[in-house]
Amino acid sequence: MSTADNGEGGTFALYSLLCRHARLSILPNQQAIDQKLSAYAMERSADTRQSFAMKSVFEKHPKFRQGLLIFVLLGTCMAIGDGILTPAISVLSAVSGVQLKITELHENHVVLISCVILVVLFSLQHHGTHRVAFMFAPIVTAWLLCISSIGIYNILRWNPHIFCALSPTYMLKFLKSTGIEGWISLGGVVLSITGVEMMFADLGHFSALSIKIAFTVLVYPSLILAYMGEAAFLSRHHEDLQGSFYKAIPEAVFWPVFIVATFAAVVASQAAISATFSIISQCCALNCFPRVKIVHTSRKISGQIYIPEVNWMLMCLCLAVTIGLRDTNMMGHAYGLAVTTVMLVTTCLMAMVMIIVWKLQIFTAVAFLVFFGSMELLYISASFCKVPEGGWIPLALSLIFLTVMYVWNYGTLQKHQFDAENKVSMNRILRLGPSLGMVRVPGIGLIYTNLVTGVPAVFGHFVTNLPAFHQVLVFVCVKSVQVPYVCEKERFLISRVGRKEHSMFRCIVRYGYKNLQQENYDFENTLVSELVQFVEKEKESGLGPITEESSREFGNLDIEALDASELTFNDPSHEENSVQSSHDIQVMKSGDEQLENSLPKEESLQILKARESGLAYILGHSHAKAKKSSSIIKQVAIDIVYAFLSRNCRGPDVVLNVPHASLLEVGMIYYV
Secondary structure (H helix, E strand, O other): OOOOEOOEOOHHHHHHHHHHHOOOOOOOOOOHHHHHOHHHOOOOOOOOHHHHHHHHHHHHOHHHHHHHHHHHHHHHHHHHHHHHHHHHHHHHHHHHHHHHOOOOOOHHHHHHHHHHHHHHHHHOHHHOOOOOHHHHHHHHHHHHHHHHHHHHHHHHHHOHHHHHHHOHHHHHHHHHHHOHHHHHHHHHHHHHHOOHHHHHHHHHOOOHHHHHHHHHHHHHHHHHHHHHHHHHHHHHOHHHOOOHHHHOOOHHHHHHHHHHHHHHHHHHHHHHHHHHHHHHHHHHHOOOOOOOOOEEOOOOOOOOEEOHHHHHHHHHHHHHHHHHHOOHHHHHHHHHHHHHHHHHHHHHHHHHHHHHOOOOOHHHHHHHHHHHHHHHHHHHHHHHOOHHHOOHHHHHHHHHHHHHHHHHHHHHHHHHHHHHHOOEOHHHHHOOOOOOOOEEEEEEEEEEOOOOOOEOHHHHHHHHHOOEEEEEEEEEEEEEOOOOOOOHHHOEEEEEEEOHHHOEEEEEEEEOOOOOOOOOOOHHHHHHHHHHHHHHHHHHHOOOOOOOOHHHHHOOOOHHHOOHHHHEEEEOOOOEEEEOOOOOEOOOOOOOHHHHHHHHHHHHHHHHHHHHHOEEEEEEEEEEEOOOOOOHHHHHHHHHHHHHHHHHOOOHHHHOOOOHHHEEEEEEEEEO
16 A cells, blocks of 8 residues: 555556656657656655666566566456456345245346346446445445444354464464365455455545555454354354355344345445446556547546446446356356456566665565465465366456457557658758748648657648648647646647747647546637747747757757757746747747747737637548568457457547547558
8 A cells, every 4th residue: 555656556556657767658759848747756766776677677678568568457457357247246146145035036036136236237327426426335334334243143142262263273274184175265265355456446536544444443353253253153054055144144134234235236346347447547548448438427526437338348248247157156266366366466566666666675575575476376376276167257358358458559559650750851841931832721720649749741641632721730749648647737738840930839738547538628728828828938938949950050969869858938827838849949040039029929819810710620540551571460460450449449539529520530551
C-alpha cells in the first residue's frame, strides 16, 4: 500500500511509475516538458549502482521492454478475467444455498436464477452505481457482521478449541501428513484470500490508511471468525462438507442471511465490473486496447464510467461460464489461478519499484521478492494442477485478450513510426511563401495528428489533391502521458509552426491514463482562447524567433536537439503553459520591428474572425498493410487481426467527439 502513482494503485499504476523513472515508456510522443506537470512530480535522487544497472538493461535492450510490457499485460488480462469470474462465482454460490431449503429445486433452476440476476445486473450498468452506491457499505458491513456472528456461534456451540488452529504448527502438520494432496488442496485454500489484490487496485478510490483500518479492524477478524466457525461445525459434521457454509447457519436466521449473501454477491460483482471498466479505460489511454465508447455515469465522480461494448461482452462471458460449468468448485479453480497470477505480477513490479524508484539495495528487493513470490508461486503451482478442472478458462481468456492488446499496441506504434518517417519537410513549407502555395479560405482548420513535431503526411496528402486550405491551420495532437490525471489548466500546449504570416499553430492536448477524453467543456472555444492568449503573449515574452536559416547566426545549433521545456512560458493570469519549440518557430528578421509590434493584435483579430467563419476537422483515415516481405505471423497480425480491430472499434472522430457536420477524412495506406 506504500507504493502508489499519485494515489492510484494496480498493475498499470506500478508500470506507469516505473516508466517515469526509467525509459520503459510504450507511449510515443513523450516530451521533456511533460515532466513539468504537477502530477509528474517525483523526488530526484541519485541512482544507486543497482538502479542504474537495471535501468540501463531496459534502456539498451528493447526486447526486455517488450517482455516487461507483455508481463504487465498478462497481469492486466488476468484481472479482466477476474472481472468475468467474480460475478459468475459470487452469484451462483449465493443462489445455490436455496437448494438446502427447497430440495426439489433442480440444478438447472439454480443456474437459470443466477443467469437472470446476472442479466439484470449487467443491464443496469448504464445507469451507473452512484444511485445505489450508498447501499454498498451497509450491505457489506451487514454481511461481515453476519458471518462473524455466525462464526462465533458455531465456535461456542461445536468446538471452542478451534482457536488453536491459528497456530502455524497445524499448517505444517497438515502439509506433512497429506503430502502431494495437501499441496494440491492449496488451489482451493487460495480462495480464502481472493479479493486482496483488488484492495490495491482500489487505492485510487480510498486512502491507504482507510483500507488498512477497514481490513485490520473489520474485514480480517470477520473472515477469521467465519472460517473458524465453519471449521468448528465440520469437526462435528464430517458428512456435511458440501455446502457447509449454509448448513452451518442457524435455522432461525437462514433466510435473512441468504438475502444478505445474495446482495453481497451483487455488490462484489458490481465492484469487479466497475474495476474492469477502469482497467479497459486505462488500456485504451495507453494504446493497449482498441478504442471503445466510454460514458460518464456520474457528473460528480469522474471515476464512475460505463463501456457498453465491454459490458455486453462481460455479460456473455459470465453467462457462458455459469451455464457451461454449473459448478462453483470448477469456477473456484479458474478464479484462484487468475487472482494468484495478478498477485505475482504485482509482486514482481513492486520489487522493481524498490530498486528503480525507492533506490533500495538489491538484497532488500530480492528478499521481498523471494518471501512473497515463493508463497504466490506455491499457490500458482497448485492452481495449475486444476487446469483440466476449470483452470484453463482464465488461461484461454487471457491469451485472447493478450493477443488483442499486444497486436493493437504493435499496430498503433507502427502507425506512429510511419507518420514520423513521412513528415512533410519544414524547408518545403517555408519555401512556399505566406499562402503556402494554395488558396486560403476563411475559417480554422484543425488537423488531427499523432505527431508533436513537424507537419504530418496527411496534410501534404490533402493539399496535393485539393490545393486550398483554411486561413488558420492548427495541428492538434491528443496524447496520453504517464500520469493518472492531467488537470485542465495544464492540458494545452500551444506552439507556432512556420512564419507568423503562415498562421499555422500546433496544439498538444495531454491526458493522463485515467482521464477521459470526452470532457464536458467547449473544446473549440477553449482552443481559440488558447491561441489568442499565445499570440498576445508571444510578443510580451521578448523571446526572439529562431529559424533553421537564422540558426547559423548562433553557430552550429542542432535544432532537433533543443529541449522545448527550456522555452516554456507561464501565463500568470491563466496558469497555462505555452511552448514555443525552436524546431517549429520561424523568427522574423530584426528589421521588421514595426511589423512585429502590430502583428499580435492583428493576428488575434484574424483568429477570432476565422472562428466566426467556422471550424473544420481533418482526420486521417489510414489503413495498415503488412509488407510483402513480412513474416506470416506479422501478415496475420496486421492484415487480419489489426485490420479487423480497426474496422470494428470506435473511430477517432467518435473518441475525439468531432462534430460530423464539420468532419473531413483523408484516406491513406501505410505499410509496416
